[in-house]
Amino acid sequence: MFDPHLWRRQFPILERKVHRKPLVYLDNAATTQKPLAVLDAERYYFEHFNANIHRGVHALSQEASEAFEGAREKVRAFLGAAHVEEIIFTRGATEAINLVAQTWGRTHLEAGDEILISAMEHHANIVPWQMLCEMTGARLKVIPMDERGVLLMDRVDQLLTTRTRLVGITLVSNALGTVNPVAEIIRKAHAAGARVLVDGAQAVAHVAVDVAALGCDFFVFSGHKLYGPTGIGVLYGKKELLTAMPPYQGGGDMILQVTFEKTTYNQIPYKFEAGTPHISGAIGLGAAIDFVQSVGLENIAAHEDWLLQEATERARRVNGLRIIGTAPGKASILSFVLEGIHPHDIGTILDSEGVAIRSGHHCAMPVMDFFSLPATARASFALYNTLEEVESLFRAIERVQKLFLG
């Protein structure tokens, strides 16, 4: 039996109080809290073998290199990638998407080509493609969604044309919680001759991913939404694609040989990792993956689904509350609005009760436009959240309405 109270002990921050109330942390879609295993792994690295990697012949450097490359192997196994060199460390999902846009994109797109994304993308999976379109003359097209936040899959076939070069699609919507049928989209895209980038930032802490089974060409995620550190993320790319792509940034570690006349680039993954990387972050991410696997992703998903159901039932009983995003099989996100009360005010009043949620456009302004809303309030659940916390959320919502509506 999964007991979140047991796992909570691994997260010291959950014991703190906010405004003299116990912290109820429900902003996990923005970032998750970090377990002791991650904090310890980073600290152990700094206390015992802090050194730069890949260069020194001394013991510390070798130990640091082994830990860094060990983390890469953990990511490979976590994603089900065939080859460890298909795992590129980046600053996060955002940088990973920009990397693909600026290297693969600039060498594969020309005027008249098309990029297809969905109506529920995070700005990180919109703006890099718009920038690429500006540079190349390519066009951005969008798969629409319905009022529940479900993609109109019957429109995909007509949106995929002979000019579609890339499909960028999020696996889980950060604003709505929708889990998209990416396997089907990948099949259709490949049949049309397009490559597919899957944004897994919101997904990896909730949904088991197997990039080999999915067959996606690129997959990106951020460590900090997976109980790991900020500033570290991952780009997975198929080996043959990564090998053919030009480098992203120039600098140390991404080269084999440099003269003032010519530089020979290193092999993948190092070709894309210029400069000293976030070594402690990668080690922390490796520890986070170990932690998530020790808890069991299926246990986490089942627990979060249960919390989401309990929260959704309670939400339906609140007068004037409208849930934004009602797709079947959502992942751990409850976005909502209250009649007559702006989400920003909800956020402040909930905070005064110790309840941390997100209010705003969630970096998905086109989603807000679709629902004709300036913003929503969003509660998002993680493995350490409890039913008592869901109840605290709804007590606090009651207080918001009482204060505002009298």
Next chain:
Amino acid sequence: MSDLRDLYQEVIFDHNRHPRNFGPLPGANRHADGFNALCGDKLSLNLKVEDGIIQEARFEGSGCAISTASASLMTEALKGRRETEVAELFEGFHHMVKGEPYTVEMGKLAVLAGVSEFPARVKCATLAWHTLNAALHQADQPVSTE
């Protein structure tokens, strides 16, 4: 955190529910749009200025209780003021909502002093004022609180 009632005073609820000077302003000769990228609040401000005196001030848009009440209270406070007084009033208001000393007489605007205990909400309270600043200086670009 201070008591929520310091922030959400009755006057603020009143101006949020029934914003004053809300709607279009035919014959306006000063205009600006304001935008709070943090929360998506949008505000459109129109002024009628004659002989250096603000005769009319009206706003439209959507925002949280703090930004709506602040815009409503501001338009009330502006009527009959000289354009040249506005900079001083804005400066005083800005100091007030940031919890810094100020010397300008705030009148009804003082109900927003509680914002100073909620730093995350200062931008909500100042959006209307930044927009006013742009309108009086006829800036072409929409202003942002960022």
